[in-house]
Amino acid sequence: MxxxxxxxxxxxxxxxxxxxxxxxxxxxxxxxxxxxxxxxxxxxxxxxxxxxxxxxxxxxxxxxxxxxxxxxxxxxxxxxxxxxxxxxxxxxxxxxxxxxxxxxxxxxxxxxxxxxxxxxxxxxxxxxxxxxxxxxxxxxxxxxxxxxxxxxxxxxxxxxxxxxxxxxxxxxxAENGGRSEHPTSLHRKVSDIVQHINASFHEELSLQVLADRFHISPYYLCRIFKEATGFTLVEYIQRLRVHEARKLLAGTSMRITEVAGEVGFDSSTHFGRVFKAICGLSPLQYRKSIEGGAK
CATH class of the missing domain: 2.60.120.280 (Regulatory protein AraC)
Incomplete structure (x- = not known):
């Protein structure tokens, strides 16, 4: 996957x-x-x-x-x-x-x-x-x-x-803000991966691309990501992309196809399917619900 x-x-x-x-x-x-x-x-x-x-x-x-x-x-x-x-x-x-x-x-x-x-x-x-x-x-x-x-x-x-x-x-x-340590070195590694995903969600983030970037095998990446975060890599990336798409749908007049590309989806059809699976509404229905609530 x-x-x-x-x-x-x-x-x-x-x-x-x-x-x-x-x-x-x-x-x-x-x-x-x-x-x-x-x-x-x-x-x-x-x-x-x-x-x-x-x-x-x-x-x-x-x-x-x-x-x-x-x-x-x-x-x-x-x-x-x-x-x-x-x-x-x-x-x-x-x-x-x-x-x-x-x-x-x-x-x-x-x-x-x-x-x-x-x-x-x-x-x-x-x-x-x-x-x-x-x-x-x-x-x-x-x-x-x-x-x-x-x-x-x-x-x-x-x-x-x-x-x-x-x-x-x-x-x-006391200059102690944000010094919380990672529970294990595994969690530290996954934190680096997640920070990269958060900053690059609009780019290609295939399993192989991430594995190559962090010099680990795809199998090991999937395993430690799930173990450290509780999410599969797919779940996390798609949840993040949909989260960013919701902000664009609510705050801009960009077309649905433009929003899909902006947040990293390769097609508007795929974007719509994933968005509805996560939010329960299509992107268009979501935008209309936001506009209706603002009236």
């Missing part, structure tokens, strides 16, 4: 999800996310116990107990099993508008931490504070009929965002 084939596993981009989701999950059986995953909300992922590999944008991170993961909207990400199948996590997805007037009323931009350092490793004293905030939010959510429960959830989330904002400033002052 080459990176121009139609993906066998469709990507998932959630656009109709609720404005706020708070979820606590404990798993003891083996679990890997089955599909490419992105959404229109911000995500905060807290690893309460255990560990996971977390692929974000162009690299994998080993997320350990006590870590927080920050995901911006529309960023490709996926979790896979690390050292043990058992893990416990708390997940928050939110859209800024859910917080209402709280964000505009704050002097700092509380969303600034997102997109800076994806994995946050709090000190033990800070971890206790964060766990208390999250467990209190879960308790509030379990009693939605309590007076002010919805407002309390917003206040606690704003407090967590403020802590993240301050943490980022401290890391920046």
């Amino acid at each position: 080459t990176p121009t084939d139609t993906p066998r596993v469709p990507s998932v981009h959630l656009t109709d999800e609720p404005a706020f989701i708070l979820n606590h999950t404990h798993r003891s059986a083996s679990f890997n996310m089955e599909s490419n995953h992105s959404h229109d909300s911000y995500e905060i992922y807290y690893m309460q116990s255990g560990s996971r590999y977390y692929f974000i944008k162009d690299r994998s991170y080993l997320v350990r107990e006590g870590d927080l993961v920050l995901i911006e909207p529309s960023v490709l990400h996926r979790t896979t099993e690390a050292h043990s199948s058992e893990h416990e996590r708390i997940l928050i997805n939110f859209k800024p508008e859910w917080l209402g007037s709280l964000l505009p009323a704050m002097e700092p931009d509380l969303l600034e931490a997102f997109g800076r350092v994806p994995v946050v490793r709090p000190e033990p004293k800070d971890r206790q504070r964060i766990e208390l905030l999250l467990t209190t939010m879960l308790a509030e959510q379990s009693h939605p009929d309590e007076p002010g429960a919805g407002s309390a959830l917003k206040l606690y989330l704003a407090e967590l965002l403020l802590w993240l904002y301050r943490w980022r400033l401290k890391e920046q002052a």
